[in-house]
Amino acid sequence: MAAAQNRRLPLAGLAIAVVGAGRIGSELIRNLGLMGIGRIDVFEREPHVADPLRSRYAVHEGDFWDTLTLTGLQGYDFAVCTVDCPTARQRMNQKCVVANANLVQAWTEGTLAIVGAYPFAAQPDSACFECDSSRASIPMPIAALKLAVEETPATAGPATRIATASVAGALAAALIARIAAGAHGSVARRATLDATLGEGASLEIPRDPRCRCCGSLQRPVPIVQTRNRWEAAASVAHTCPEMLNQRLQLSDEIEGLPVDSCCVRELTARFHGGPIPAKFALTEVGGRIICLDFEERESGSAPAASRVAASHQPGH
Numbered sequence: 001m002a003a004a005q006n007r008r009l010p011l012a013g014l015a016i017a018v019v020g021a022g023r024i025g026s027e028l029i030r031n032l033g034l035m036g037i038g039r040i041d042v043f044e045r046e047p048h049v050a051d052p053l054r055s056r057y058a059v060h061e062g063d064f065w066d067t068l069t070l071t072g073l074q075g076y077d078f079a080v081c082t083v084d085c086p087t088a089r090q091r092m093n094q095k096c097v098v099a100n101a102n103l104v105q106a107w108t109e110g111t112l113a114i115v116g117a118y119p120f121a122a123q124p125d126s127a128c129f130e131c132d133s134s135r136a137s138i139p140m141p142i143a144a145l146k147l148a149v150e151e152t153p154a155t156a157g158p159a160t161r162i163a164t165a166s167v168a169g170a171l172a173a174a175l176i177a178r179i180a181a182g183a184h185g186s187v188a189r190r191a192t193l194d195a196t197l198g199e200g201a202s203l204e205i206p207r208d209p210r211c212r213c214c215g216s217l218q219r220p221v222p223i224v225q226t227r228n229r230w231e232a233a234a235s236v237a238h239t240c241p242e243m244l245n246q247r248l249q250l251s252d253e254i255e256g257l258p259v260d261s262c263c264v265r266e267l268t269a270r271f272h273g274g275p276i277p278a279k280f281a282l283t284e285v286g287g288r289i290i291c292l293d294f295e296e297r298e299s300g301s302a303p304a305a306s307r308v309a310a311s312h313q314p315g316h
């Protein structure tokens, strides 16, 4: 076989995390089930959306930002984000880049079903979702372009929206099967299919060295498990004051702190030794960016929900 040099992943042996069980997610899950994927775990915020899936799959309730940790992500062959929200897609990308987990994003724009594959684990130099943000340069069939202009998401009818979501979910499943079979190479790629016309495009995405998410990263990013406690003993502050100037880029925006980078001194002053509301931070050590992972490892297989509840308690 032509693809024999690629590592093949038998479908039955795959573990896939599906984030979002709405229209796109449920169609994806249905297809993955029919393909015989070994393990499908569902991360869904709305209990009533997750309910029909509980008998067949492990369902993690709550915001995936809380329930799908960096360590958790590393246990999956693919993580698929089907949440039709740009911020959710950026956050999934952010976590998967750092966790070095293969990412697939599926969403819709008007009548277009769009699926992006970013094989971070398979290819250290894979482009990320944000390398790919210049939509204007996407070559698309002329008819699709015209439709995208004329038919904005607001004007696509309900039936069209349902069909487009189904196409996106099925397309994502097909792409995963293709990558797993080794037929896809290990290249970041975005496939676009117009659900009403059947016209599509598929293109490789090059990594953007100026990407705000992955541009400065040398992957795989070393991950250091660390306690989320911010205090500096007076003796340390005295003998090693430069440590307090170490700059960090936090995974979460914190009111009153700069988004791009803040220093340890600001965090210790603000949080007085307690935890900061962030999942992880990037910081440069010896010329290389490493990740400080604050999501403390769970002992055994405690349900993620308990940790989520705990993390929302003030002062925890």
Ligand SMILES: [Zn+2]
Binding pocket: 127, 128, 129, 130, 131, 132, 208, 211, 212, 213, 214, 215
């Ligand atoms: Zn990037």
